Amino acid sequence: MKRNFVLILGICSFLCLPVLVLAKTGVGVRAGEIRIDQPLKPGLIYTLSSFSVVNTGNEPGEYEVSVEYHQDQEQRPDMGLRPDKAWFKFEPEKFYLEPGEVQPVQVKLSLPVKGVKPGKYFVYLEGHPVKEDTSGRTSIGVAAATKLYFTIAPANTLQGIYYRFISLCSRYHPWDTIILTLIFVALVLRFISRRFKFQIVKK
Numbered sequence: 580m581k582r583n584f585v586l587i588l589g590i591c592s593f594l595c596l597p598v599l600v601l602a603k604t605g606v607g608v609r610a611g612e613i614r615i616d617q618p619l620k621p622g623l624i625y626t627l628s629s630f631s632v633v634n635t636g637n638e639p640g641e642y643e644v645s646v647e648y649h650q651d652q653e654q655r656p657d658m659g660l661r662p663d664k665a666w667f668k669f670e671p672e673k674f675y676l677e678p679g680e681v682q683p684v685q686v687k688l689s690l691p692v693k694g695v696k697p698g699k700y701f702v703y704l705e706g707h708p709v710k711e712d713t714s715g716r717t718s719i720g721v722a723a724a725t726k727l728y729f730t731i732a733p734a735n736t737l738q739g740i741y742y743r744f745i746s747l748c749s750r751y752h753p754w755d756t757i758i759l760t761l762i763f764v765a766l767v768l769r770f771i772s773r774r775f776k777f778q779i780v781k782k
Contacts, residue, residue, distance in 0.1 A: 605635030606642065608706050609681070610725040618732035619688070621695040622743035627686040630725045632706035634676035640708045643673040644684050647703040647724065659699030659728075666690060667702075673709070690731065692743050697733040701726070 610630035619625060632642055646667050652658040668687040676682055686704060707722035 605637075606706055606708055606721055606723045607633045607635045608704075608723045608725050609633060612726035612728065613686075613704075615727075615729040618730045619690060620732055621690045621734045622692045622740060623690055624743075625688040625690075627688055627727070629683050629685045630704060631681050631683050632674075632676070632723075633681045634678055634708075636708075637678050639675065639677045640710065641673065642676050642682070642706060643709050644669045644704065644706050647705045647722075649701065649703065652701055658701035660696060660701070662688075662700045662702050663691075667704075686727075688729075692740055693736040695731055695734075697731050699728070699730050701728055703727070 608630055610628070613628050613630070615625075615627070632644060634640070634642065646662075646664045648661050649655070649658060653660055666689055668689065670685040670687070671682070674682050684704075684706070703724040704727055705722050705724035
């Protein structure tokens with residue numbers, strides 16, 4: 580009887596203890612990989628498929644996305660060259676997530692007009708939580724990433740300039756048409772004013 584009493588007392592004491600819940604920071608992405616089948620052209624600005632970053636932890640926090648590389652990836656035939664981080668723009672790049680919240684991220688790839696080596700390219704598009712330590716320095720812990728594969732076609736500098744012009748026109752349409760029309764009208768008026776002189780005669 581005494582033994583049963585001690586056992587029951589021990590169980591009750593254990594149940595009355597405060598429950599310790601550990602804070603968990605987590606991150607995930609909802610796109611395994613992005614493959615671009617058509618070769619990309621230097622000078623063009625591309626809007627790629629978006630991917631989503633999700634807070635898989637149980638506490639809210641600041642998150643960001645970045646471009647990361649695989650170690651020695653240029654020696655691996657299934658990967659390829661490392662694209663410059665400056666080619667990429669994320670919208671948004673930094674954001675706040677509650678537990679379970681998902682943030683879609685749009686990816687824009689702007690290839691330079693010149694100096695781009697043709698060939699296969701590979702990169703990780705990584706999402707990760709960002710924290711500040713007591714000294715104010717940011718630290719990155721867990722991370723998740725989607726793989727991006729693409730190929731850049733050969734092109735000279737003139738082709739790169741042409742592709743960039745086309746890309747900007749399509750991006751800022753219809754303002755590009757309006758501006759080009761105004762420039763054309765101004766040139767026509769200047770040509771007419773040089774060739775013909777108009778005089779106003781008062782009666």
